[in-house]
Each structure stands twice: as C-alpha cells, then as structure tokens.
Amino acid sequence: MFELRRPRRRAVLFIAIVVFSALGGSAWADSASLEATVSKSTLFIDDQITLVVTASGIDGEPVLPDISDDFTVVSESQSRSVTIINMQIESSTTYRYVLQPERVGVLRIPPIRARAGSKTVRTKPIQIEVLEHQSKPKAPAGPRSGRQPGAGEPEPQTAGDEDIFIETEVDRDEMFLGEQLTLTFRLFSRYDLGSADYTAPACTNFWKEDIEGQNRYTTVAGGKRFRVEELTTALFPTKTGLQTIGPASLKCTLDTFFMPGFSFRRRGLQRPRHLETRRIDVTVKPLPEGAPNGFSGTVGQFSISSTVDQKGGKVGKPITLEVRVWGTGNVKTIQQIPKPQLEDFDVYEPNIKESVDRRKSPIRGAKSFEFVMVPKKPGAQVIPSVSFSFFDPSAARYRTVKTRPIELTVTGTASESAEAPLAGLLKRSDVLQTGTDIHYIRPKMTAFEDFRQDLYKRRITLLLVLLPGLVAAGFCIRGVLAQKLLSGDRLRSTRKEAMRGLAKAKPLMNPDAPQDFYSQVAKSLITYVSKRFDVPAPGVSALTVSSLIGDSGDGKRAASLASECIEVCDFYRFSAQKSSSEEMRSVLSKVDEAISILHGIAPKKGGEQRP
16 A cells, blocks of 8 residues: 555645745745836936836846936946845845936936846836026037127137037137237037047237146036036237137047947947137237336236345345236236346346246236345435336226335445455355366376287177177067967957856847847957957947958858857847847857857957967
C-alpha cells in the first residue's frame, strides 16, 4: 500500500507548488505600484522642479519617457526604504529627477512605465505650466529676445537660427571724440558648444579696452530658454566723422550627440556653424570750441588732489608732492602735469603711475605724478594749486578742477642747500656700472696646454662624442616599445568597454519599446569605432564607416556588419516601430562579430595592429 500511495503524494505536492507559485506571482504583480509627483505644477523659466517617482514591486527601474524638448534632466538620485509589519516585508524605491524647463508654456510629462512580472504599470501624465521671468537680467536686444530698441537706441546686429545666434550692440550711435562707447557681444545657445572660434569686430580709429570677465545668465527668446554669454569692450574714438565697427563672427559646432531626444531634425546641428553679424556705423562728433588753456584732450568726469609726504621740511632734504587725477574715462590720454614753478625749490621730473579698473563699464582709472622737491631756503613756503581741464560729455562742456594750496614750514640754513642736494635722492638702482677694468693675465698656462695636446688621444673623449647619440637611440627605442605597449592596452580597454556596453543592452530587450535597446547598442558600436580609429563620434555613421575601416579582406566584412547594424539601430531609435526578440539578438551577434573583426585590423589609412 505504501508503494502505491507514494506517487500520489508526489503528484499532489507538485500540483500544490504550481498553484502556490501562480497565486504568489499573481499577488506580487497585483501589489506592484508606480506613482509620480512633482514639487510644483507652476514655475518660472529659471526655476527647477523635482519629479519624484515611487516604485514598489517592479522589475528593474522605471523608464523615463523622452522629455528633452521640454525639460533638461539636471540630476537624478534614488533611495530605498524597507518596512516590516506583522512579519510582512514591504520595500519601495524612490527616484528623484531635478528638471529644468526649456521653454515657456504648458508642458507635459508623459506616463512613466515599468515592468512587474508579465504586466506593465504606468503613472498618470503630469501637466506643468512654465511662465516668463519674474525679473530678468539685462535682456538682450533685438527681435529674437522679444525686446524692441527704445528711442535713440541703435538696432543690434543679429545672426543665427532658433538654436544658436549671436548679436553685437552698442550703447549709443553718436558720441564725442574720446567719449567711451560700450560694445557688447552676446552668444545665445540652447546647447553646449563642441568647439568655438570667436573673432572680435575690427575697431579701426578706436582706442580699445576689454572689460575683464564674462557675464553669464539665462533668458527667454521666442518662448525658449537660452544660455547667454556676454563680452564687453570699451571703445574710445580717436577720429571724428562716420566710423564703422566691423562684424563679429563665430565658428562653432553644437554638441548634441547621444543627447536625449536626438532626432534627424537635430542631426544637422553637428555641422560646423559660421555666424557673422553686420557692421555697425556710429557718428563721432568733434569737441566744441572754447577749450581752456592747458586742455590736452581728456574726455570724461575727473577729480584732482595733491598731497605732500611731510608738512615740515628741512633745507637740502627732499619733499615728495603727489598730484593725483582720477575718474571715469580714458586715463591714458591724461598728459603730464607741468612742474610747479617754485623759486625756493629744486623741482625734478615726476615719477608717473597709472592704474585702470576694467572690471566693469564705464572704465575708471587714476594717474598720479610724484614730484621730488628740494628746499633751498628756510621759512614758510606755499605750493600753489594745480589745475586740470577736461571735457565732460554728459554736460557737453569743458570743466577745470583745481587742488588747494599747500603750506610748508622749512627749517635749516641756506648754506645746507649747497651740500649735495641730490644725496638723498639716489637709490641703489640708480647707480649703474659703466664698465670694467683690465683683468690680470696669466703668463703661463702649462697644465692647460698639456691637457689640450693629449685630449684627442683620451678614451673619455671618444665616449663623450658617442654618448649623445647612444642616449638619443636609447630614448627612441624606449619610446617605440612604450608606444606599442600603450597601444595594446588601449585596444584591449576599448574592446572591454564596448562589451560592457553590449551587456547593458541585453536587459533592455523589449520588442514593444525597443528604442532604449537600440540606442545602447548604437552607442557601444559607434563609441568603439570612434576610439579604435581615432575619429570624433559624430563622424561615425552608416555612410562613413566603410571609409574608416576599409573595403578589402576582413575590413569589408566588418564594414558591412557595422553599417548594417547602425542603419537598423537608427531606424528603431527614431521611429515608433516595434521589433522582435530574434532581430534584437541578431543585431547583438552582428555587432559582437564586427567588434571582434575590427580588433584585429588596422584603419584604412595607417593605424594600429592588434598586439
């Protein structure tokens, strides 16, 4: 009886296990949940929001939809929590995405999906309203930024398209000779620049001073968010009449390769761009007549002061008088201030110091003149006031500023002034060596003569002659060996990196949504080809891969496989078509075969062989 019942017990046990597993799996799938929330539903274009996705009972990670046209993912993080209630273990994972809106309007985050067993769970779509700035920084002018120039403002010169453009602008189109004109160059871009070559405008008949640093901010133009970089230059006209500021140009490429939401429409952004603004004409007016005596052509707003290093002096001892002129304008045009005319002093040529503050516009600066004066007679002395004249363009008139007279008390006797009046003025740096005397000549050089006669016979001479060549040959051999070792290590590292990329693609095999799988496969293959043949990744495509690999022998086979796989990947990446598991496995196999062949061949025009 026992032998007859044993098979029955085994069958019952097997059925029970199957039923329990089915019910347990169904219960696990039914308990899966996926929820998405945002930190706020209304924000300004410069703000950021946090998208929080809470998942429980799902397989792998949730799949974030393509939102690159509306948002940029600034950062992402995840955390996991586990709770135990009545011996029941519950766990959930929270994914946080910090998003930056790219344009103004009502934006939509599509449903986020995840797999839970044989089922797919999704979140509800989320709508977010993005508004203009509350308060913008200095808005770029021109129709692209949405601001029209005001009355009397010159029209900015703009060049570009909806993704990148440049403009140049001046703060006025009419100024006086020597008055500062501020030229601003702005670069508006929605993407990072792969390379950039900026050529500043030609400014003939202008004195040019570059403002230090760059001003960076974001703004909205045409309903889209742009990153802006500003370069500011101060120009001082040196000639009257109609003057021309040349065009500014920028040669650049936009770095959009493998960015989220990459499409055929954006593929053209890989082409080099050459943007150039138009020239700007300005009118320079001459200074009016009636300039005061002593006017040297300085234009701006200035002040003047004078100080001495001591109020009481002594006959024959130097006193330093400093006259300082400072203000807004081009201080380089300030001419030397005349020496004070003092009968009881010996006054020497001044030591001139100059400083310019280029941190912001308008430019400010200062110029100081240090006069060394040696009193010749004792008693009460007065240093007269010093005047300085300039033209004020804001008031369109000439102005003259003066210092206050300075009273001094000089002690000592008149006889002391004859005792080397320059003795206290000389410094060590003022004493120069004008020549040298004749050195002693040795009458006998016996030891050196013997050495010179036997030098060619010595073995050390031959060694010293051959040593540089031997050292150079050693370095060349060492360099060749090191290059071969480094090349082999780089090839192996590149192949391992490609294999890891293909391994990441296998969990993404989903016939209903194959875009992630084919994007990962294309990225692994193109990255390998670009590093293997030392070309930029944007230059690798189905059309160019054969020219990089070659069309003979194994290279022809590898080029055919690589080209075919890139075309298949591009088709599924940029379309909504479904794929099949067989086709996905076939693409993986072909990519693996292509990489294996490429690992052992050299590029078409020179290259590295597999070690």
